[in-house]
Amino acid sequence: MTTLFIADLHLSILRPDITECFLTFMRDEAPKAEALYVLGDLFEFWIGDDDDSPFHSSIKNAFKTLTQSGVACYFIQGNRDFLLGKRFCQETGMQLLPETAVIDLYGTPTVILHGDTLCTMDENYQAFRRTVHKPWLQSIFNCIPLFIRRKIVTNVQNKIRAQKKIKHMSIMDVTPQEVVSVFEDNRVIQMIHGHTHRPNIHQHTTSNGLATRIVLGDWYTQGSVLVCNTDGNSLENRQFSLSDQKSQ
Numbered sequence: 001m002t003t004l005f006i007a008d009l010h011l012s013i014l015r016p017d018i019t020e021c022f023l024t025f026m027r028d029e030a031p032k033a034e035a036l037y038v039l040g041d042l043f044e045f046w047i048g049d050d051d052d053s054p055f056h057s058s059i060k061n062a063f064k065t066l067t068q069s070g071v072a073c074y075f076i077q078g079n080r081d082f083l084l085g086k087r088f089c090q091e092t093g094m095q096l097l098p099e100t101a102v103i104d105l106y107g108t109p110t111v112i113l114h115g116d117t118l119c120t121m122d123e124n125y126q127a128f129r130r131t132v133h134k135p136w137l138q139s140i141f142n143c144i145p146l147f148i149r150r151k152i153v154t155n156v157q158n159k160i161r162a163q164k165k166i167k168h169m170s171i172m173d174v175t176p177q178e179v180v181s182v183f184e185d186n187r188v189i190q191m192i193h194g195h196t197h198r199p200n201i202h203q204h205t206t207s208n209g210l211a212t213r214i215v216l217g218d219w220y221t222q223g224s225v226l227v228c229n230t231d232g233n234s235l236e237n238r239q240f241s242l243s244d245q246k247s248q
């Protein structure tokens with residue numbers, strides 16, 4: 001049996017090529033696994049669990065079919081779907097995990113997280129994150145009509161996009177000392193995360209011993225899956241079969 005990890009799909013109605021690859025993965029590959037972990041940024045942006053568009057329903061149905069077939073599905077929120085919550089999980093049978101969780105991955109205790117909290121040098125982002133994670137602000141936001149929420153998100157995204165262009169690449173990567181702290185605080189020597197869109201396997205020296213950090217890839221030009229079993233872990237790609245509508 002295998003356990004699968006994915007992150008940073010950024011699913012949206014504007015990218016049918018990504019959606020098609022994801023739905024094929026959910027239909028053909030995920031049912032053979034014992035568990036699927038989604039480590040955040042499944043959606044380009046998640047505006048609230050009451051957004052019942054046909055597009056979102058098709059994604060929810062794919063998870064519902066999978067969980068009903070007996071595959072355990074877990075979700076950790078990313079920086080783009082931090083508003084995905086209990087209702088989505090009730091509708092799909094997924095289990096919402098805290099922002100950092102420790103799991104037993106075939107005998108190796110492993111810390112899993114989205115990865116944005118590791119980028120501590122990105123101070124503007126961390127301040128923004130602290131704001132939008134305030135429960136009272138989220139409660140107010142959830143009471144606003146959907147079409148106004150959509151407008152707010154578009155406005156904030158436009159504002160942020162300009163700021164991100166002038167950010168140095170290095171501050172948008174993980175901070176090595178923070179990575180070591182997460183290994184040590186959780187007393188593990190294996191970590192899996194996404195967010196940076198820089199798939200790789202890194203080694204870190206920690207007080208627990210030599211530790212392995214696996215970074216998941218995004219789904220921008222191909223699917224990206226971490227396949228784990230008793231033989232080890234492999235970062236793999238899945239090809240898109242539709243072409244990107246945007247580049248035509």
Ligand code: LP5
Pocket residue numbers: 079080116119122124125128131132133137138141152153156157159160161163164167172195
């Ligand atoms: O995902 P990626 O890699 O593109 O970029 C992330 C960081 N960006 C984000 C922003 C989200 O993608 C889009 C958010 C839309 C928000 C809608 C607001 C809804 C309000 C909800 C209230 C409960 O996560 C990016 C990082 C990058 O990862 C790498 O780590 O750099 O961070 C930014 O670009 C953020 C800026 O640095 C800071 C922006 C401050 C803007 C202040 C606007 C005020 C918002 C007030 C909200 C109420």
Ligand code: MN
Pocket residue numbers: 008040041078079080114116194195196
């Ligand atoms: Mn992210």
